[in-house]
Amino acid sequence: MTSASVGSTSPTFLITIDTEGDNLWGRPREITTRNLAFLPRFQALAEKHGFKPTYLSNWEAVVDEGYQAFARDVIARGQGEVGLHIHAWNSPPITPLTDDDLHHQPYLTEYPESVLREKVRFMTDLLEQTFERKMVSHRGGRWAFDATYARALLDFGYRVDCSVTPHVSWKRVPGDPNGNGGPDCTDAPAAPYYVGWAEPAPGQPWLLEVPMTILKRRRSPPERWLRKALGRQVDRLLWMQPTGRNLPQLLDVVDSAVADGREHLEFTLHSSEFMPGGSPTFRTEDDIERLYDHMEALFERIARRFTGQTLAEFAERYVETHQPPILPRPARKSSEIGRPPPSAVAAAPPL
Numbered sequence: 001m002t003s004a005s006v007g008s009t010s011p012t013f014l015i016t017i018d019t020e021g022d023n024l025w026g027r028p029r030e031i032t033t034r035n036l037a038f039l040p041r042f043q044a045l046a047e048k049h050g051f052k053p054t055y056l057s058n059w060e061a062v063v064d065e066g067y068q069a070f071a072r073d074v075i076a077r078g079q080g081e082v083g084l085h086i087h088a089w090n091s092p093p094i095t096p097l098t099d100d101d102l103h104h105q106p107y108l109t110e111y112p113e114s115v116l117r118e119k120v121r122f123m124t125d126l127l128e129q130t131f132e133r134k135m136v137s138h139r140g141g142r143w144a145f146d147a148t149y150a151r152a153l154l155d156f157g158y159r160v161d162c163s164v165t166p167h168v169s170w171k172r173v174p175g176d177p178n179g180n181g182g183p184d185c186t187d188a189p190a191a192p193y194y195v196g197w198a199e200p201a202p203g204q205p206w207l208l209e210v211p212m213t214i215l216k217r218r219r220s221p222p223e224r225w226l227r228k229a230l231g232r233q234v235d236r237l238l239w240m241q242p243t244g245r246n247l248p249q250l251l252d253v254v255d256s257a258v259a260d261g262r263e264h265l266e267f268t269l270h271s272s273e274f275m276p277g278g279s280p281t282f283r284t285e286d287d288i289e290r291l292y293d294h295m296e297a298l299f300e301r302i303a304r305r306f307t308g309q310t311l312a313e314f315a316e317r318y319v320e321t322h323q324p325p326i327l328p329r330p331a332r333k334s335s336e337i338g339r340p341p342p343s344a345v346a347a348a349p350p351l
């Protein structure tokens with residue numbers, strides 16, 4: 001382990017894994033979970049570098065007995081955390097929204113609030129019964145998140161959300177064909193912040209947003225002009241997410257995060273991306289080996305400067321050093337107060 005020299009005031013490295021079915025980009029009619037058997041290799045790599053993954057788990061993973069055994073062991077050894085991830089279209093209770101939810105994969109924020117809350121309630125109970133731990137960490141499926149969702153998370157005892165993707169808008173990525181797409185996070189803060197909501201009572205608990213690490217690199221003016229005309233992302237976005245072709249950019253993100261004095265670095269992948277053919281990104285065994293080569297180099301670099309924590313551990317430490325805001329009376333018309341929540345809250349196809 002190379003993190004032994006990293007001090008307690010060092011920034012934090014957070015590994016977030018959306019733990020879910022096989023190749024959901026293919027919009028399967030029947031969801032399988034073979035990929036979950038590939039998690040131990042990743043966990044071993046993380047542990048080797050002193051890191052503690054947070055497995056944000058969707059329904060089909062939570063009911064998979066092999067995954068249950070894996071995750072119980074990780075939790076029991078204090079080497080990771082299980083949190084909540086919800087794909088609205090197959091998380092019970094099933095309440096259809098469109099003519100084909102398995103195809104459209106609507107955002108949970110597009111369903112009525114009562115349905116949203118019932119899904120959060122059901123999944124929270126299931127996770128807590130299965131793993132005998134209070135659930136405190138969450139990521140929305142397809143990065144879904146808004147004020148109503150935040151309030152539901154708070155009411156069910158969550159402390160951390162990581163659904164915000166700075167610089168990215170998912171507005172043009174449809175869920176419900178009659179809806180408005182996903183959240184717009186273009187102007188979302190990069191640093192952690194407390195999410196506000198309407199009419200806080202005294203002693204209101206807090207929900208910490210820990211945004212995904214995405215850096216923006218400005219392109220040249222002619223490139224920007226051309227891309228704007230084509231309706232493309234104007235600037236280059238560097239995600240802390242391996243693609244098998246982006247190791248230099250990943251290392252650049254790490255070095256930039258250190259240079260900028262960022263408090264956290266948030267890495268993400270889907271569980272299905274550890275299995276050959278489990279995703280469009282990593283189709284073959286060679287792809288997976290390259291992914292592991294890249295993660296080895298990346299984690300080695302990160303371990304020199306960052307301390308590994310789960311999302312829950314990060315939030316616990318964060319709140320000790322950053323007082324939750326004393327929330328003012330809500331503005332008359334605004335449903336959001338405190339630091340800006342994602343103005344609503346989209347790079348790789350979101351799942």
Ligand SMILES: [Zn+2]
Pocket residue numbers: 018020058085087141142351
């Ligand atoms: Zn997902």
